[in-house]
Amino acid sequence: MSGNSTILEVKDLYQHFPIDNGGIFKKQIGAIRAVDGISFTVKKGETLGIVGESGCGKSTTVRSIAQLYKPTSGEVLFHGVDLCKADKKTLLKERRNIQMIFQDPYASLDPRMTVRTIISEPLNIYNRRGLLDHKWTKDEIEDRVEELMEKVGLNKLYKNRYPHEFSGGQRQRIGIARALALNPEIILADEPVSALDVSIQAQILNLIIDLQKEMGITFIFIAHDLGVIQHISSRVIVMYLGKIMEISTSEELYKNPKHPYTEALLSAAPVPDPKVERNRKRIVLEGDVPSPDKERHGCYFYDRCPHKMEFCSCNIPPMFKAGENHEVACWLYDKEGHN
Amino acid sequence: MKLFKKKKMVATNEFNQTVEGTSLTKEAWKRLRKNKMAVVGMVVVIIYALLAIFADALPLYPYDEAITQHQNLRPSLTRSAGELMLEQRLKNIYFQAWRNGELAVSEEDDARIREWVQESRTNAVWDLVYKYGEEARANGTFEFSRSAQRQIDRMLEDIENDIQITVNHLYAYDADGERYEVANADYQTLLNLYSTLLNVEPSLVETTLRNEVRTSVSNQVRANDETLEGEDLEAAVELEMDALGEEGYQERATQNLVGYIMQLARREAERDVSAQNSEGTITFPYKGSFELSSGMTAEIEASKMHERRYYLGTDYLGRDLLSRIIYGGQISIAIGLVGTIASFVIGILVGSLAGYLGGRVDYYLMRFVDIMYGLPYMLLVIICMAIFGRNILNLFLALALVSWLTIARMVRGQIMSLKNQEYVEAARSMGASTFHIILRHMIPNSLSVIIVYSTIRIPAFIMQESFLSFLGLGVQAPYASWGSLIGDAVSSMTLYPYKLIAPSVVMVVFLFAMNFFGDGLRDAFDPQSKNQL
């Protein structure tokens, strides 16, 4: 991992989706708090994993970072430039370095475009706007497309084919090639492997790891599967209900989970060894994930926490330091002993 | 250079060829070709379209040329108009003879004819008496009365001599012997030409022309304001004439002059051609330039009027039904197309606005659409036609105005569902502009649905136009559409069923073909059948 310079910083990011009453005047009667105040930094060259149950706001986080949604409040600093407040031109220039890989390899490729058009689309958009280093010719773009296809392990002779003529894994490779086209510094990968078969998952993961080693790209990587996250990421963020519960290096997190939610999550993941699997202790959480449309004044995990204390219900825990590179949002680790 | 490089895909070795992909459209086309009914439908539609487009180039009689003697002729592939005319005349004569008891008919048939007359089964009666009459004449048991014989003789003579002449171009020669076309000549030249032809003073002709123009202006003024009378009218006409000025007058007078001279030339040509015909120095049909005895040259088409063949018969004014059906098809298909395209444009505009902008714009637009849906649709069209006048353009407009609703809804739905597609988000994350997204992603992906729907809509438009024409609100004479042809035929349905059958069959075949083609397209583009190649 090269250096410790911060490439991306998210400060107090909120993303609320308004709920209206469906009438003419669209009176807002509430909001879904998909992301409810999160802060973290991403260092150059690392892979930051984000895990959490379905609906906890992982996708919304990366979409807000990519400015697909305008965040309700907060800052997204990319090389110190706040993308949320940047004007269109700056945003375009910076966004070139932030690309996304999507979850669904079927839905994320336009069925009416050839692979060549899909991969060259970002190049063409930036080329037309004159935001590339120089005006690229058609042949240059063509060469670049072929180079990218080879890089992600696709046969370049298939460049005139359409997405529906490829398998799921191949399509995801097309998606990756498209994300690489502009040589971005950071790639936001929203569950890039969860729609794929297990054997193909491994191939794609290895491809991503190889690319990262080769090109030094920073990744933010979302996954449900804790195994995948452990395999790929150097640091992990655990999210719950739009809040960060724990941030740690992945080794530390798996060996030594601090937050009750992380413990539960880890205990729920299957272990390949049947003996260990049979004997290990499971923490079963009660109830479902609560709806994210309520404003909360206490710990977000309070309703389901096995260690809950009265104090937790009306005080939102800040991030406590629990070791080197390890922070946790739980009053249990409050060194100053407020509770 | 580049062009060639792109087109030619050179195989450096047999494993190094670029693989051509099959796009969704290509696949849909493949599937369409497998659907036999759809292909047949498509071919039929193409044939119709070609016929409609190239109607002018086909050897058809003009669709608006009415020949009085040719009224209500039956369709016939083998017999000419003259023979049919004669047969009809004979039928009438035989029927009269039967009435007067001069034509002997077996008792049984006599009763039958009486019954048919009661039931007004005219065609059956005619056919039967004709059969008897011909037999009797062959046997020598029946002779025409003197007046009947005279009628027949005159008709035979007409058939021999009547000549149909169309003057396509008319040329005259000026003082220097230079040839010019009459239709393009200026006022002074025409004035001189006309007065020479009539052998009168030009000033006299000019006075007449001025009076004519004044009369037509006066008629116009009176039509605009019926209350005007006497001096007021005079003043108003004077005002109009001043507004018209010398230039305006000459323009109108020139029009009149061209008309007169053409008429004159036609009559002259008729006379000259008849003369040559009786001398036997001309063969028909004749097409080419013809020297008139007045010294002008005319490009004419001349044919023996009663040698025409009407494969589908004629209508009540003696116009060729085949020609009317083909030209009517032109209008009917145009209405289908224009209506669809207009509703397509309005619908896409409103629908994509509502779908893409969403929120309040969407809400109001869609409520407006809902209200429009609630109004009785045909009534709206009828009111439109009644208010804005009955011409083809208004018909197009009226139909388009009320028929974009479904397309708007459909496009809105499409755009709304596409807006949240991941590939659209991907494009946005690449910094694509809204315009780029709509143009490159949304339209190509929703076009197939819209096109399919439009194909299915075309028959509906044709049906609606037919309905309006049937009510007398559609296309106005001398134009025809399938609907108006059917509408005209209904009143004489029992006497001349062919007038109803021919346009109906033509229209039904087209509608069937269009529906099969549309259905085929829909199936072909259906993503659900994507893998059933």
Ligand SMILES: Nc1ncnc2c1ncn2[C@@H]1O[C@H](COP(=O)(O)OP(=O)(O)OP(=O)(O)O)[C@@H](O)[C@H]1O
């Ligand atoms: N565009 C939107 N409008 C309204 N609510 C939304 C929108 N997008 C997401 N949400 C809500 O925000 C919450 C978080 O959604 P998000 O997609 O970020 O979850 P996630 O962690 O990515 O889940 P998954 O693992 O299933 O992908 C959910 O409750 C979802 O219903």
Ligand SMILES: [Mg+2]
């Ligand atoms: Mg998600």
